[in-house]
Amino acid sequence: MYIWLIGLHVAAVTVWIAGLSVAAILISALDPATAAEPGPTRVLRAAGRWDRRVTSPAMGLAWILGPTLVVVGGWGFEPWLVAKVAIVVALSALHGKLAAALRRLAEPAPASGVRPVSPLLRFSPLAVIVGVIAIVTLVVVKPY
Template sequence: MLYLLTKSLHILAVIIWLSGFAALAIGLLTPGKAHLELLHRWDKRVTNPALALVWVLGLILAYWGGWFGATWLWIKLAAVFVLSGLHGTLSGRTRRALKNDSTDQLQSLAKPALGLSLLLVALAILMVETKFY
């Protein structure tokens, strides 16, 4: 029962995190100061805590499942690590743009981030669902 509750919370946190990540990336395509401030506040208050929960609950599940020796888990962890870094990059650029009052260069990372994130999410899901390796 505790495992299923933890798994459900992990999935919910993943959905919240990835939704916030996508909203931030899409929001950077048409940056405006008020719009970016709203996205930044949401990122700090909702998306970042969800990311922390994803990692904590995911590692707990991996420990309980005894999967740390499995190749599929390490591939998934690598994908989630890159996704986390990509989110941090977008979040940091947004924060700096608001601080410097310059939104000119935000669009350059948004489109590649969206494409790469779709591939990495697909890889993570494939690894979990198929336990491919």
């Protein structure tokens, strides 16, 4: 049973991170003016639908299976696990910010013509990559 839970957890995390990466790349590549054009707006709407239907449920499943693995596996609050969870919380928050930015950019432009998106989201692809590398390293190496 435990090995099946691990497999499902890894699959859910893979789908979540793939969707998170796509959203991060789109948000960082499109400025608000370009995003208002018909082609990019269609892509942003499609990415938003994918996020709601696939990426967000995958994240939820990963969040359900992760603590389940901790309980079933009999793990304690080991430092590497606490550090991993902190990074997962940060990636989850980033996912929320990116999902909101996708929605905002896919909406019709207001009278000002600009739909604001945080300029810090331009670094979101890098944040996803660094977060995933840190998590995989913590899980495999268990340094402390």
